[in-house]
Amino acid sequence: MLACCSNPSWTLPSFPALSLLHICTTTKEFNQIHTPFVKTGLIKQDHVSTKLFSLYLTLHSDNLDHARRLFDQIQEPKSFAWNSILKAYINNHRSHEALVLYHNCLFHGVSPNKFTLPIVIKGCGRLSASEEGRQVHGHVLKMGFGFDIHTQSSLVDMYSKCGEICFAKKVFDRMVERDLISWNSMIAAFAKCGEMERAHKLFKEMPRKDVFSWTTLINGYAKIGSMTIAKALFDEIPEKNVVSWNTIISGYLKYGQIDSAFHLFNCMPERSLVSWNLMISGLEHSGHPKKALEVFDEMLKVRVRPNAATIVSALSAVSELALLNKGKWIHSYMDRLGFQISAVLATSLIEMYSKCGSIEIALEVFRSLPERRVGHWTAIIIGLAMHGLANHALKLFKEMRSVGLRPHALTFLGVLNACSHAGMVHEGRLYFEVMSHEYGIIPTIQHYGCMVDMLSRSGHLEEAKDVIERMPLQANEVIWMTLLSGCRKHGNIEIGEYAAKCVVELDPNATGCYVLLSNIYAAAGRWDDMAKVRETMRWRGVRKDPGRSLIDHGGVIHEFIVGDRSHPQTEEIYLKLDEMHERLKSIGYEPDKTQVLLHIEDSEKEVALSYHSEKLAIAFGLINLERGMPIRIVKNLRVCPDCHSATKLLSITYGCDIIVRDNSRFHHFKNGSCSCMDYW
Ligand code: ZN
Ligand code: ZN
Secondary structure, three states, X not given: OHHXXXXXXXXXXXXXXXXXXXXXXXXXXXXXXXXHHHHOOHHHOHXXXXXXXXXXHHHOOOOHHHHHHHXXXXXXXXXXXXXXXHHHHXXXXXXXXXXXXXXXXXXXXXXXXXXXXXXXXXXXXXXXXXXXXXXXXXXXXXXXXXXXHHHHHHHHHHHHHOOOHHHHHHHXXXXXXXXXXXXXXXXXXXXXXXXXXXXXXXXXXXXXXXXXXXXXXXXXXXXXXXXXXXXHHHHHOOOOOHHHHHHHHHHHHHOOOHHHHHHHHHHOXXXXXXXXXXXXXXXXXXXXXXXXXXXXXHHXXXXXXXXXXXXXXXXXXHHHHOOHHHHHHHHHHHHHHOOOOOHHHHHHHHHHHHHOOOHHHHHHHXXXXXXXXXXXXXXXXHHHHHOOOHHHHHHHHHHHHHOOOOOOHHHHHHHHHHHHHHOOHHHHHHHHHHHHHHHOOOOOHHHHHXXXXXXXXXXOHHHHHHHHHXXXXXXXXXXXXXXXXXXXXXXXXXXXXXXXXXXXXXXXXXHXXXXXXXXXXXXXXXXXXXXXXXXXXXXXXXXXXXXXXXXEXXXXXXXXXXXXXXXXXXXXXXXXXXHHHHHHHHOOOOOOXXXXXXXXXXXXXXXXXXXXXXXXXXXHHHHHOOOOOOEEEEEOOOOOHHHHHHHHHHHHHOOOOEEEEOOOOEEEEEOOEEOOOOOO
């Protein structure tokens, strides 16, 4: 077949090898046909090389680099070839290279034609490069294409994407004739800036609308939270498509209107992968991880194949609820599907395993990665810190630096957290310096928060207060609360009162603040002051945020609040609590009564303490889980000292591991001690 290529009498139009190009599917096959053209020198004829290049591009538009090599073989490419390669770059989302190529094109003295300019303008829009866009606009005017409808319409679109609403409007107003694209782009430009009145006015003026016009307007209203108008418009769309459904649903999700989102999701005539992903990530982001996982399960049931974005959201929901088994299942499901573990997915897996309490598997995932990026190191360092494994975290941090990777702000958050949880004050101060001096990272409020946490836990309360007052950022209530809890721990009334005053100034309804302050007074026996705080709380209508603990049993999540009696197994649970209490007493356990807010009789305090939510969850675990299985609990507040010492003893009397994730870290209770070494 290939021997015929050496026949010099062949001319291009009747050249059968070219027609073979249509059936070749791989680059290798293409090369087999291409090589003889090179060998015979035919390739030097521009009409041959151009033909080869454009045929290749139509067949393999995604193999851009090879197309580029073919393009480079054309000695003097004409506008047609330039346009094709520019378009290919932009369609492959490599607009930046397209702009460089466009400059080459001008440099070679090839004049852009009316097809070139809209392509390049599109590239500028993709990059939000208004500066370059204006330059190209200059070329448009210079070359006399200022009134070409297609060029004008792409200019409106480009300026709209760049957020240059005035320029967009100027071009739009000058258009003698307007196509649908220019109308839609102009509406999108207004909607993007939240100028919904102008967008709506234009929408009404449109001679003809398509579903995209409706969706753009709806999206604009959804963005500014006008869901009523958005919904009314949605109901009016003559022919809805999946994108318009997705737009309205995502609006509801964004504003936490879960029921409305669900209602529409259930009414959708057909759902795309985007629809499923929207629901799952929307629910996860708005604090409904349990619902997010339900939708994920439903998606698998109806056999829709998830993509990486779906898995990232699902793993995030799993982490939130600390559902280790579910997380493991998703991981093996990914393996079964032959999912490529991308860098982002690997980070999600490390985060999931550490947040679900299994730092060992998180480390396994981390070690198995062929290429470790900063995000992976950061995730594992944060995980180790959360588990109180400060030395290990710092060791990895050193290793990461030694292989030449540059830690970022989040990595340092992990490092500082590790120091804080382990009481390594000296190292913490050192790394805080390293962060700004060596890496030029400007500390955020979270970094300062870590420092304050570390200093106040370890009793350096004056220094902690100093850090807050000297930092170049506006202090928030969270950072003052951190200091306040340090004061509670170390019984410092003076700084505690000061910190509490600062919290209340920023947030008069800060529940935790009143609770901490009254606890400080209670611990010092200053009942009058405590009563005053409680009076203020009542007066302001502040209610104590109840402690909440979650425990997973057979894929069902059971939730307990303090003194909860709503669980179907309540009777059994309370009997178990009595038994736990007796067993603890028999080995000399004394409840730490300073933890109770109310000034009540000691015996009553004991009762209140033994009904803290994690104790209820432990009782549930002891009843329902198989012997020897670790009990895993997630708590919304920090574990109180009484629960902490009780849980240590329970782990020995019942001979089982108890793993509690509170709002700041993990406690792994085993054989009567805790992984935090009583420092939390
Ligand atoms: Zn407690
Ligand atoms: Zn602990």
